[in-house]
Amino acid sequence: MTQDSTRHYFNQEKHVFDALEDDRSNYIFGSASNPLGMQINLYFKVEEGTITDAKYNVNGCSTLVAITAFYVEQVIGRNLENCTDFKASGIHEIIDVPKNRMDRVLLLENAVNACIDQKKT
Amino acid sequence: MRKIQEIYLDYASTTPLAEEVVAEMGTLMNKNAFGNPSATDHLFGKQAYELIENARQEVASLINALPDEIIWTSGATEANNLAILGLSRFKATDSRRQIISSFAEHKSVIEPCKQLEKEGLESLLLSPNSNGSIDINEFEKAISKKTLLVSFMHINNEVGSINDIKSIGKICRKSNIFFHVDAAQGIGKLSVDVKDCNIDLMSLSAHKIYGPKGIGALFINKESVGRIDPIFSGGGQERALRPGTLATHQIIGMARAYRIAKDKMTDDHDHLTACRKVFLDNCKDLRQIQINSNSDDTFPGILSISAKDLHAESIIYDMRTIAVSRGSACTSDNEETSHVLKAMGLAQDFINGTIRFSFGRNTTLEEAKYASELYGNSVNRLNRLRGIN
Numbered sequence: 001m002t003q004d005s006t007r008h009y010f011n012q013e014k015h016v017f018d019a020l021e022d023d024r025s026n027y028i029f030g031s032a033s034n035p036l037g038m039q040i041n042l043y044f045k046v047e048e049g050t051i052t053d054a055k056y057n058v059n060g061c062s063t064l065v066a067i068t069a070f071y072v073e074q075v076i077g078r079n080l081e082n083c084t085d086f087k088a089s090g091i092h093e094i095i096d097v098p099k100n101r102m103d104r105v106l107l108l109e110n111a112v113n114a115c116i117d118q119k120k121t
Numbered sequence: 122m123r124k125i126q127e128i129y130l131d132y133a134s135t136t137p138l139a140e141e142v143v144a145e146m147g148t149l150m151n152k153n154a155f156g157n158p159s160a161t162d163h164l165f166g167k168q169a170y171e172l173i174e175n176a177r178q179e180v181a182s183l184i185n186a187l188p189d190e191i192i193w194t195s196g197a198t199e200a201n202n203l204a205i206l207g208l209s210r211f212k213a214t215d216s217r218r219q220i221i222s223s224f225a226e227h228k229s230v231i232e233p234c235k236q237l238e239k240e241g242l243e244s245l246l247l248s249p250n251s252n253g254s255i256d257i258n259e260f261e262k263a264i265s266k267k268t269l270l271v272s273f274m275h276i277n278n279e280v281g282s283i284n285d286i287k288s289i290g291k292i293c294r295k296s297n298i299f300f301h302v303d304a305a306q307g308i309g310k311l312s313v314d315v316k317d318c319n320i321d322l323m324s325l326s327a328h329k330i331y332g333p334k335g336i337g338a339l340f341i342n343k344e345s346v347g348r349i350d351p352i353f354s355g356g357g358q359e360r361a362l363r364p365g366t367l368a369t370h371q372i373i374g375m376a377r378a379y380r381i382a383k384d385k386m387t388d389d390h391d392h393l394t395a396c397r398k399v400f401l402d403n404c405k406d407l408r409q410i411q412i413n414s415n416s417d418d419t420f421p422g423i424l425s426i427s428a429k430d431l432h433a434e435s436i437i438y439d440m441r442t443i444a445v446s447r448g449s450a451c452t453s454d455n456e457e458t459s460h461v462l463k464a465m466g467l468a469q470d471f472i473n474g475t476i477r478f479s480f481g482r483n484t485t486l487e488e489a490k491y492a493s494e495l496y497g498n499s500v501n502r503l504n505r506l507r508g509i510n
Contacts, residue, residue, distance in 0.1 A: 010435075010438065010439070013502075013505065013506065016505060016506055016508075017508060018505075018508075018510070019508055019510070020510060036432075036473070037430070037432070037469070037470065037473050038432065039507070041508065057506065057507050057508035058506050058507060059430065059431065059432065059503070059506070059507035060432055060435065061432055061434045061435050061438075062434060062435045062438035062439075064435075065435055065503075065506060
């Protein structure tokens with residue numbers, strides 16, 4: 001089941017941020033990368049404290065792509081302050097995250113936190 | 122709709138058994154040839170012994186060696202270890218203690234070199250050129266009076282570059298240096314005459330050329346080398362150089378595979394060239410990709426291709442209907458960067474996105490075309506995901 005979910009979310013492109021079509025000024029932005037050259041860019045549109053739209057760019061392994069697409073789909077409609085509630089354990093129930101790739105979830109959390117930090121500043 | 126991993130394009134990793142090999146091994150296992158080939162006091166052992174000696178003749182003939190210059194091993198990894206450790210331990214002197222090899226070699230060559238360093242010998246690893254092969258001038262500058270052994274592969278397993286073993290052999294013979302060739306990828310694919318190329322030791326494999334896994338051989342030039350030290354202790358099989366009961370059915374399978382390779386070598390090469398051309402023609406418009414080793418000195422069956430800034434694992438995941446490798450199969454379970462691509466001077470942002478397609482006798486031109494389409498689609502899709510249009 002989780003492997004099917006990984007496959008499903010790996011193939012989701014509807015929330016990919018497109019620099020030619022999407023106006024970046026409408027979004028807050030957070031980014032995180034690791035020494036393996038993997039990177040997540042998150043874009044949240046926040047209206048009255050609620051995330052009304054979320055987009056991403058991602059470069060990395062299949063697991064990172066899947067968890068990013070999954071997270072972005074889940075976070076829409078949440079309050080920005082609560083958007084870090086969905087922790088590693090929650091993602092792990094849906095997406096097949098191998099033990100040696102748990103750091104990818106932390107990378108996602110870092111990108112989310114970077115978004116929140118930008119909103120605060 | 123194709124099934125997951127329906128198309129096999131990982132022939133450099135291993136090959137399926139040729140039908141004739143399966144048939145011959147099957148027939149043999151049903152016959153009374155199970156005897157220990159060393160037990161020649163009875164008919165069962167004698168039968169096995171004869172089969173093995175015929176196979177030895179078959180394997181030797183492919184490389185213009187004498188039958189008793191072929192020592193059976195469990196594969197090329199063992200043959201590489203036996204060649205490097207065995208020769209160095211037996212022949213090193215106070216004045217000749219250096220082994221020269223390269224960073225592009227398989228780990229089964231590099232690791233024995235490191236082992237010999239612990240035993241007081243010296244090893245010098247040369248960097249390959251950007252094509253992945255050894256520059257002859259650089260090599261000639263590197264050798265000295267203290268050089269005992271030189272070890273280079275024929276075809277590189279990751280990028281398909283071909284070393285000029287004839288020129289290297291000539292230099293080695295002139296300088297009185299032993300020359301070992303790791304021919305795991307080259308045997309049966311390119312013609313090699315060990316006498317003409319002045320090769321002293323050569324490692325052979327069966328499973329890269331449609332033979333069984335678990336069997337290989339080491340050619341030891343009778344005239345120039347003669348003896349080396351064994352690395353195993355045990356009975357006196359294989360002139361006491363490689364003790365252990367011989368696996369008759371594996372050896373018969375290897376010999377059959379070599380006979381087929383000898384007959385089909387030219388046709389196979391032409392076919393692989395056509396597969397490579399179809400693949401490359403079909404993705405020539407793809408941006409930010411690089412072919413690692415793409416010259417007249419590249420074996421057409423191995424195509425190493427790098428996509429800038431992408432990750433090979435996700436490309437492979439996306440192309441799920443074809444079976445390919447990241448770099449070499451031996452390193453694909455971990456995140457370790459390919460030591461070969463690194464030594465060739467490839468930038469890290471290309472190394473991460475490197476995939477090895479390897480074509481074989483059973484690959485069709487349609488499959489090669491389909492694979493290149495799939496590859497192009499995956500690279501474009503993953504670039505979109507990272508925000509590059």
